[in-house]
Amino acid sequence: DVVMTQSPLSLPVTLGQPASISCRSSQSLVYSDGNTYLNWFQQRPGQSPRRLIYKVSNWDSGVPDRFSGSGSGTDFTLKISRVEAEDVGVYYCMQGTHWPPTFGGGTKVEIK
Amino acid sequence: QVQLVQSGAEVKKPGASVKVSCKASGYTFTSYGISWVRQAPGQGLEWMGWISAYNGNTNYAQKLQGRVTMTTDTSTSTAYMELRSLRSDDTAVYYCARGDAGGDYWGQGTLVTVSS
Numbered sequence: 001d002v003v004m005t006q007s008p009l010s011l012p013v014t015l016g017q018p019a020s021i022s023c024r025s026s027q028s029l030v031y032s033d034g035n036t037y038l039n040w041f042q043q044r045p046g047q048s049p050r051r052l053i054y055k056v057s058n059w060d061s062g063v064p065d066r067f068s069g070s071g072s073g074t075d076f077t078l079k080i081s082r083v084e085a086e087d088v089g090v091y092y093c094m095q096g097t098h099w100p101p102t103f104g105g106g107t108k109v110e111i112k
Numbered sequence: 113q114v115q116l117v118q119s120g121a122e123v124k125k126p127g128a129s130v131k132v133s134c135k136a137s138g139y140t141f142t143s144y145g146i147s148w149v150r151q152a153p154g155q156g157l158e159w160m161g162w163i164s165a166y167n168g169n170t171n172y173a174q175k176l177q178g179r180v181t182m183t184t185d186t187s188t189s190t191a192y193m194e195l196r197s198l199r200s201d202d203t204a205v206y207y208c209a210r211g212d213a214g215g216d217y218w219g220q221g222t223l224v225t226v227s228s
Contacts, residue, residue, distance in 0.1 A: 039214035048218040096213030100173050103157040
């Protein structure tokens with residue numbers, strides 16, 4: 001199975017400041033159709049996961065544009081341009097290129 | 113609007129089975145598959161498997177092969193996940209999600225507690 005490694009594990013951030021989460025895969029996530037199936041999820045405390053970004057950099061409906069995804073091959077990043085209080089939670093990357101789909105271990109974003 | 117509504121919390125004894133339902137609305141059920149993902153207390157997300165709501169094809173995580181069965185009822189737009197021979201480490205919140213992997217809509221989760 002493809003191993004997804006996220007860093008950092010915990011990310012204390014000051015409100016209004018940027019935040020960045022890294023996700024690395026053990027294999028290239030470029031699929032034979034040319035797409036890269038790397039998604040990002042947010043899980044607020046006590047809630048279900050919510051997909052924010054799909055195929056590396058595409059926003060899901062209703063996702064604020066302060067969130068952005070980038071990367072290629074095996075290295076990916078989720079950035080929050082200015083952290084707001086509602087962004088507190090755990091963020092997961094997930095690859096859907098290789099079966100079975102696998103998740104990163106999660107990054108906990110908290111306010112300093 | 114798209115909604116996935118799951119059945120309520122369950123408490124089971126080791127060795128028993130549990131069947132969780134996921135009722136979909138707001139879209140054409142047979143146009144998307146349903147994935148199941150679980151989350152043990154305080155832990156990360158684990159993909160369990162997927163079922164095509166179109167033709168019933170399934171794909172299960174290897175570690176659950178032989179213990180899990182996913183089905184759908186297209187007449188009621190409902191997906192089901194049955195897990196058998198429950199163990200204490202099956203205690204988790206179980207989620208359904210629309211799509212084959214990395215679903216765009218998720219259910220509210222169903223807590224399954226396995227305890228003697």
